[in-house]
Amino acid sequence: MTTPSFRDASGQDATGVQRTTTSLRAQKSRAEGPRLSVGFILARRFTLCAFANFVDVLRLAADEGDRSRPILCDWTVLSDTMDPVASSSGITVQPKERLGDPRRFDYIVVVGGLMDETPSLSQAYHRFLHQAAEANIPLIGICTGAFFLHQAGLLNGYRCCVSWFHHSDFLEQFEGLNPVADQIFVVDRDRLTCSGGASSAHLAAYLVDKHVGRAQASKSLHIMIIDDALQADKPQPGLPLDLKTQDPIVQRALLLMQQNIDTPISVQDIAQRMGNSKRQIERHFRLALNTSPQAAFLDMRLDFAKHLVEKTQKSVAQIAVDCGFCDSSHLSRMFRRRYGVTPQSFRQTTYTDVSNAPSN
Template identity: 45%
Template sequence: MTQTTIEAPPNTQPQQKLMLSVGFVLLHRFTLLPFAAFVDCLRLAADDGDRSRQLRCHWAFMTAEGQDALSSCGAAITPCQPFQPARMFDYLVVIGGVQDGGARLDQQTLRYLCDADRQGIPLIGLCTGVFSLIEAGLMEGRRCCVSWYHHADLRRRFPDVRPVADQLYLDEGDRLSCAGGAAAADLAAYLVERHMGKAWAMKSLHIMLIDDVRKAEAPQPQPVVFSKVADRQVRRAIAILEQHLGQPVSVDELAERLAISRRSLERKFQQTLGVTPQHFARDLRLRYGLWLLHYSRHTITEIGERCGFADTAHFSRHFRKAFNMTPSAMRRQVAEEGATLADPFFLHIEGKALD
């Protein structure tokens, strides 16, 4: 296998008082995107401009013996340090790898995390890193944020843990967890703002070309696959609607954000998807409601509110029309059959929305 080597930045001695120090525990075949998003947010907040000196923030990449850390895509982080004293850090970020049945914590890593916990160091499970915290016995009786993609696997392997798959990350004091992917930047910015102030967090995000700070409770993007949507502005409209599932965007506002007229937007939706923007947005919110019924413990009233419906009756009426079942009946079916949301519910959209 050909490996791409990523050189870690040298340990720069701080020139002023550190405001935030983070240790990264990189597990075998760790996921590269959440790691990169998190550490780059720290890097950009640590120094002026893009100079990368560890002035305001400090970070260290660690493996059990200081060996190179191999990511899931084959890129390796080098050099890494052996585990450093946990008291050096404000947080330890555990970044997990591919869950292929062979991913298990080695005893040295297990002891390190447990020792850190005894010292009161907050632990962050990033992406599948939360699986490792669970294996270490450090998540008993707690909730943990996990990607919708890993929700069923976590629930099957660890039935006593309470997975949350309807938001980006969770902060429960000495335990933080994040669904991974680009949400790692949101969590890192949240910590930068806490320790250094909002200006430094926004500086990092703006340089990373992220202009919309997402809160912990923001919904994870849903696995609805849109294919054959050729019109670029319709694709952009869909992306905006997905980002505001709980806060309905009016057609006028949507058209303004796309810099086109309302009439032009409605015509494009009719030509491309066969429905109005209002109809499509409602169907998208219903799909989100379906998702929450499967992957959250919210009440039906709460789900209706999170999906932007005025009241439970309004939500239930449209849900039944779309899925031939009331939300209550769907919730019972999930509980009785242990069903997980499969492709038949989230069909490819090829020029049409729900009937």
């Protein structure tokens, strides 16, 4: 079987690192059962899309065609109470088994949910996750699942991936950690985390590639109308941007800018966070976008300000704060230079155009 080329947070081959922390079950002869067995813990109000994408990659890789027999892979939803678990969309999932012995799985996956509506996992789940960690079974956090792993004390010393959308929440709640919000997933020894959504399919494909085979991983993604497996360091898409590029260094820099749009950071800070030099960042921006990082950051902030002026009733002073400008005068000056009108005039024109639009 060809192993993937993904690198973990320390720059080592993720597969080589994880081989030393393989679960007892993974050490058994594969003639005894599936090559890849995954146990799922679903937090209340979990993200259905992230869970379904992960499971469907396993399902499609497990059997010939689309027959869904758990031959090469199996998957089980675990519970401490066996009560149905409601997703954030309101659809419920019925667990299949109680927690039991975690060593029967190769991986334990925690699927997180809505930040404001999801309580901590129960002590039974915490004990189960600690038992898994002590048995050297890799733990996976999907979407906000990284929050739960950290609450259980199982991410100390690890890098972890969180969605760009929850980056600030993570920093507020978990001081001292260094969450990664500019990659779709992170493999750091025996902890794997991903930002959720479609990235969970790519993390699942990474596991299928490692344990079952690249052909099965590709087959799963192709049936799901996903062209190819993405590597771990593929940048998260973030907010929609007019600044389009396929350059991963520029994409990651733009994402860091988005995360700091209200408190602009310097190009030097961006370069340090990414592990690149300032000159490298500037060169990539010039080649990819024919502009400088500073100019791109200003364009991004002005675009966001324009959106807020047009779509909200916030004051120009508040919009200036939200977009990282010194004050309303600074915003108005830069806004006029870019769009030819002040924010106040633009808002009034937009309101007038909507008011005068013909009704059906």
